Every structure is written in structure tokens, then in C-alpha cells.
Amino acid sequence: MSGTAGAGSGAGASADAPVPAVGRAWPVGSHPPVLRGWEPPATPYGPGHRGVDLGAPPGTAVRAVAAGRVSFAGAVAGRGVVSVELAGTGSPALRTTYEPVRASVPRGAEVAAGEVIGTVEAAETASHCGPGCLHWGLLRGEIYLDPLLLLPPRLLNGGPARLLPVLGVPLPP
Numbered sequence: 001m002s003g004t005a006g007a008g009s010g011a012g013a014s015a016d017a018p019v020p021a022v023g024r025a026w027p028v029g030s031h032p033p034v035l036r037g038w039e040p041p042a043t044p045y046g047p048g049h050r051g052v053d054l055g056a057p058p059g060t061a062v063r064a065v066a067a068g069r070v071s072f073a074g075a076v077a078g079r080g081v082v083s084v085e086l087a088g089t090g091s092p093a094l095r096t097t098y099e100p101v102r103a104s105v106p107r108g109a110e111v112a113a114g115e116v117i118g119t120v121e122a123a124e125t126a127s128h129c130g131p132g133c134l135h136w137g138l139l140r141g142e143i144y145l146d147p148l149l150l151l152p153p154r155l156l157n158g159g160p161a162r163l164l165p166v167l168g169v170p171l172p173p
Helices: none
Strands: 034-036 052-055 061-063 068-076 079-086 094-099 101-103 116-120 133-140 143-145
Touching: 068 094, 068 101, 068 116, 079 116
Parallel strands: none
Antiparallel strands: 034 052, 052 133, 061 116, 068 079, 079 094, 079 101, 094 133, 101 116, 133 143
């Protein structure tokens, strides 16, 4: 995966600026299934998927992937949305979005990595994600990026390898 951007026209935002792996936790669960991956649009208004969809039934706790400040907590087109501006990620700062989420934090709140910011809610209006899904997005200014770039390899790959004993195998001479 690269840290390059999708379509967008963020003033002063660089599509080529790398995305730091500042994430400390998945937004839901410990390693949720990715139901639909990031598909950057070719043009600002072109077709694509401007985030990733993670398997998460309604009622699942949604956590901030990294420390930051809640920049939005409310409804957009009938769905709950929480956005967190990530601390220490440059200017413009990286911003994560989560939907559909019933927020448990107000706009302006400082949140720590792994802190619960809401719960997945059943989408009351039509959504590409459908029930049992959290849409997770990442932006720098107005440029959409792949949110999985925020996660370090240990989270993406399930953690470090563990050696287990091998029973019933004869020792070499």
C-alpha cells in the first residue's frame, strides 16, 4: 500500500505526503473483516470507494484509531458520523471519519487512541455499507486516503509470530 491520495482538491494538501502509521487500534474489534476495500476515484466526483467497510454489527463499540480531537459528531444524510482530527499529523491534519455511529463524545473533545467514541448504529437510511458494517475513512484536507495506511503492520497482520511446540516429531541426530 502506498501513502498516495485518491481524488480531491485540498488546498495545500499534498497527495504525495506519506501517511504515518499512527494508529494504535482498529476502530472496531481486534481485527475485523474488511468487507470492501479502498478504491480511489480517478476524479474528485468519480466513482470509487473513499474508505473501507469493516464488519461490525450494530451496538459494537467504535474506537479512535489514534489520539486527536473530535472535529464533528452528528448526523449527515440521516446517518451518525464522527470525525477525529489526528494529533501530530501535519498541516492539514489527517482526519478519520466513522459512520454510521451514535457518538458518545462531543465535538471538540480530546480522545486517546483506543478510546470509545461511539457505537455502530443500524443505518436508518439507505447506505452502501448496509447493516453490520462500519465505514471508516481518512482525509488530508479534501483528499481521500486509504485508512488502512494508519495501522502498523503488527495490527494489519495479526501481531507477531508465535512459536508453538511441535509434538511427536523426532529430534534430528
